[in-house]
Amino acid sequence: MASLFGYILKTPVVTEPLSSGNDAQIEILARQIDDRAGKIFGRSLHIREVDAGSCNGCELEIGALNNPYYDLERFGMHFVASPRHADCLLVTGPVTRNMADPLKRTYEATPAPKIVVATGDCAYDCGVFAGGYAVVGPVSSILPVDAVVRGCPPAPREILLGILAALDQRA
């Protein structure tokens, strides 16, 4: 027990120091999204994430949107468990054969008005998976896409910019 406490005392801070300067931008961005969403949907933005065949790199970045640093929930943005509750579909990955039909069904099940954001290079043009036997094509070959976020993977801030772009297109 004593050694444990000793270990705790001796260990320095191992997390990286926060890079400064980004906070205010994120807040401005998120407020803008919330504002646009309020105008289009009459409420804060509800997002359904669909992994259509991603390597999960994009998912890590999307997951980061809910971490204590970005903390999207403070702006009223929710990741929801069903497309029935969603206003926005955040689609990642090249669309695989097995996910093409579920993706279409998800889109159909989302109540209008809705926006679709293709997230990551794979969602844009299938990335390194292009031409694979299991890949049907980019998201835009299945669904009408409102905005594309490039990057492999895109940073959380870029994802927010993509959502904002999609909303601006509708407004």
Place this chain on the structure above:
Amino acid sequence: MTIDSPVMLDLFLVTLAGFSTGAVGALITARSPNWARIVGHGGALLGALGALTFALAGLAGGTMKLDIPELLPIGGAVFGVDRVSAFFVALTALGAIPAALYAIGYTREYAGRHSLAGMGFAFNVFVAAMVLVPLARNVLTFLVLWELMSLASYFLVITEHEREETLTAGWVYFVMTHAGFAALLLGFLLLTRATGTPSFTEWSAAAARLDLNSRNLIFVLLALGFGSKAGAIPLHVWLPRAHPAAPSHVSALMSGVMIKLGVYGLVRVAFDWLGAGPLWWGSGMLIAGAISGVLGVLYSLVDADLKRLLAYSSVENIGIIMLGLGGAMLFQAHALPGLAALALLAALFHALNHAAFKSLLFMGAGAVLHATHTRNMEELGGLIKRMPQTALFFLVGSLAIAALPPFNGFLSEWLMFQSLLLSFQISAHTINLIFAFGVASLALTSGLAAACFVRAFGITFLALPRCEPAARAREVEWTMRAAMALLALACVVLGIAPALTLTPLEATVFDLMGAHADVKFNLTAVVADGGFGWIAPLWIAAGLVVFLLAVPLSLRLMGVNRRQRSYETWGCGRALQTARFEYTATAFANPFKRVFVLLYRPVKELDIEFHPESRYFVRTIAYYNEGRLIFEDTLYRPFLRMIQALAREARALQSGNVHGYLVYILVALVALLVLTV
């Protein structure tokens, strides 16, 4: 023959004439199943209508004394009526009128397979006996009618005697009801000897002179006898077998009405015949009620057989009624007559309400059985689309039994809570703790009952049908729907118009206890104990209706997008959505099975048959998750084994050797001579 009040006698005779017409008419028209069906149950309907009028006249204060010494030995057949009897006759009629109407349609499918004349005859005898039991005024009259009621219902239970499980159910019912009968007989004989009279009306005065030990013994015997008919745990084992096996209109009557006659007996024993007893009578009744309530609903919650689920739920509701009876006895023992009357009022009110919603639910289950020929909830589903009216009636019954406003179950359970909570006026810690146990059990019971009926309604009526007959189900014919509609209406009326039922009930309780219940009520509101708790059922109902209308209206006013688009149910994007993806009854009950694992002790088995080439490919998976029945395993089986062992021992005496028997006779003769000299 001595009588008074000719009007009451006329009504009484009209009632009997109705049942006789039904019984005899069914036998006369035996050649034509259609006529036997209509005449038999039509006669019962007339008799039940007569009984209702008779009971209402009785509740209004009419009295009757009918003495026919020629009919039976030892005091003759004696009938009388007071408000308590009239109340239980009214309760019987409330169940019997819709049951007879329902039976006209329901028994159609028995034509050609079973004798409709026999069913009609037994049905009339059964209902007539239930009407007469509360009117009996001496031991022999009561016991004859009680046995008639049991036998008639036994024959109705084994209607579908070609099935093995029906015969087993009938046998268990037969044994349990006669064990109860034996206890009653013994209790009555002891009480008759001690008081010197077999007349019920004289017991109340005479019993006060008895010594405590014999009163205790008589109380225990009578409570066991009536408790076995009421279905209190651990004497409940016959209910979950007999009620599913019986035709549904009979189950409705057995569960809605017949077990209430056990309650009638308990009320008579506790508040009339034996007078106030020691504290443990009331405590025992209250604790037995609490245990019956909680265990009854827990068994009900995990059962996949729709009718067995309802039977266990009856055990639960009898528990709730017994909570009220026990509470009333304890209040009486602590010289709080107003509260005692309130608790008894709540118990009787709940008995009446249970008769309404449980009959309704059994008829709903019967309609489902009629349409799909299965009681197994795992095979049902989607019936709300195919049988919308039955679904609506079953929903009303479910809401009422789950004690949700504005239905009747809510009102009586609310009164029960008030009466039990008012126990703080007793200043004895042990008794307070017992009441607290009762309140906690009642709260747990109500909550679990709500879960139980979400499951019963949801799995049976919602989503997709799980088998071919359920997919082809058709709405049942109008007599059955009319019967259910009557009871659904009763559930609403009893729930929103308290004054309608509480006025006669209050008078009934006053007759029995000699004190007014601590409750005030008018057309819209009920107030318990001078403002301790109050409620306005009519305004709650009005508020709910207004709220339900206000939601769409305000959405429209707010200009919310109301465009509609029909699309398939969201199934996580699956290409194939079949009934096999649905939430099953077993799955719904599984969390409860885990929490209450001590009670259920489930035996889980998972049989997986793999492909011979590779274990990565599965051919079949079989999953069993059977609960065990504690009382059957720990109480009844050891007892049965003991009886069997004793019987084997006794067989040694039955050698079959004539010389041996001659020796027995000689020994008996000598012994008798020695005894007499």
